[in-house]
Amino acid sequence: MNIHDIKKEFPIFDDKIQNNDLVYLDSANSSQKPRIVVDRIYDFYTKEFSNVGRSVHYLAVAATNLYEQTRVSVQKYINAKDKDEIVFTKGATEAINLVANTFGQKYLSEGDEVLLTELEHHSNYVPWHFLRKAKNIKIEFAEINDDGEVTLEAIEKKITNKTKIISVSHLSNVTGAILPIKEIVQLAHLKNIPVLIDGCQGAPHLKLDMQDIDCDFYAISGHKMYGPTGIGVLYAKKKWLEDLPPYQGGGGMINEVKKEGITYGELPNKYEAGTMATAQVIAFNESIKFMEKIGIQNIEKHEKELLDYGLEKLRKNNSVNIIGNPKEKGGVISFTIEGVHPHDIATILDEDGVAIRAGHHCCQILHDKLNLPATARASFGVYNTKDDIDKLDEAINKCKKIFNL
C-alpha cells in the first residue's frame, strides 16, 4: 500500500466538506477511518452479529472467534508475550482509570507518591487525582524544559522512596515531544517502581515493542489508530493482571457466583465485564491490518517528512510562534499567532476546510506552565500531504490579513 496515495482509502475525503477539500490536521484528537474499518462494522452488524463468549450457537461462536482474533492481532502488533495481556477497554482513558483504580486500591496508601509529568493529558492526571482525594496520596510532576521535553533527569529528580508508580506519556499531544520511555522504565525498575505509559499518541505513530520498552502497562486509544471510537487497549504484564483486583463487576468476568461469595474469571475476562464494544473490537482488527500493510516504519518516515516540512514552512511565517522544540518530536505542531487568539485562528482556517484544534488540548497543567490560555494545533496522520501543509500556511496568511498583521 503506497502511503502517498492513501487518501483514497478514506471515504471522508471523497466529498467536499462545506465546499472545500478537507485538509484534516486534527489526527492527534481523532483520526479518520479507512473504508475497510467502516465496512467491517457494517458487515458484522448485517451478516455476523451476535454477543460474544456466552451462547453456543453458530453466530456466537463465530463472533467470539473474531473478537479474540483482534486480541491476537494487537498482541502481535505490540509484541506482547501473551494474548491474555491484552485487555479491551472503551478507550485509553478507561485503560488508565483501570490501572489507577486497581493499583491504587491494592498498593497505594496515605503519603505514597505517584509521579506524572507536566505534559500529561487530563486522562493521565484526573484518575490519579481521585486517589489523592480518596487515599490522601501525593501527585508529583516531572518538569518540562524550555524545549517542551521531559528528560530522564527530570524524572529522576522527582523519584523518592515514596514513589509507588510512574505514569507518563509516550508522545506529547501538545509539544510533540517523544519521551525516553525505555530509559524511564529501566530507571524505575532499578528502584522496583512500575511504569504506565499513556500511549495515545505513541501507538498511532511509533513502532511498539513491549518486550523492548518493558513497561508494566501501556494504554492505547483505538480511534486515534484509524479505528472506531469506543475501543481501547490496556496492555499489562500478566503478573499485574493476575495480581490486581478486578475493575468492574458484571457478567463475563466471573467464575462462580454464590450467595456466600464470588470467584472471578480467568484472564483477560476478569477485566472485561459486561457486553463489550464487540463490533468496534472486530473492526479494530482491520485498523491494525491497515497499519501493518503500510508498515509502521513507512508511517514514521512519512510523518517525519511532513513534520520537517511543516516546521520549516511555519518558522518562515512571521508572527507564528511554535510551541516547544523537542529533539525527538512526533507529527504535532502547536502554535500561536501574535495578536490572534487560537479560537479565531481555528474558525478562520475552518472557512478554507483546514481542520485544526484550538484550546488547551486537555493539558491545562502544561498550558499554565507555558503561561498560555490556549494554542492552535495541527497534527498529522498517514493521509496528510505537503499540499495540506501549504494550505495550512496559506490559511494562516489569510488569518493574519483579516487581523491586519
Added chain:
Amino acid sequence: MDLKDLYQEIILDHGKNPRNLGKFDNYNKDAKGNNPLCGDNVHVYLRLNENKKVEDIAFEGHGCAISMASASIMTDMVRGKEEKEVKEIVTDFLGMIKEKDSLETNILKDDEKTKLMSLSGVKQYPMRVKCATLSWHTLTSALDNSDQIVKTEE
C-alpha cells in the same frame, strides 16, 4: 457563511483594543465567568449607585476576538443605564444571538443597536456563540450577586 460577517471591523477594533479593560477600586458588584472548553475567562466589576444606576463598569480577562469585543461593547453600552434597563438590554441581546433577527429594546439608540448587531455574525458559527455571550451572562450574575462562577458548559 462569511468570515466578514463574523470579523467585522468594529469587532476587530474592540477585540484588539478592548474598552473598559481593567479593574477600578470602588466597585460594589462583581462576578466571574469561565469558558472551560476554550480557556476564556472574564471578571466583570461594576458600581451601582443609590439610584440603581451603573455608575461605572469594567472587566478583566482574556479570550478570543469575539469574547473580548463582546465584553468591550457591552461595558460601553450599559454604563449610565439603570439596573432594570441593563437587564432588558441583556435579555434582548441574548435573544438576538439565540434566535431573533434584530434588537427590540427602546432603551438603545439606533447607532448603539447597530454596534451590538455587529456581534450577530456568531449565529452562523454555533461553536462561537458562547464566546459572545459569556460576558453578558457574567454581568447578569454580578447584578444578581450570585457567588456562582458563570460557566458556558452546562
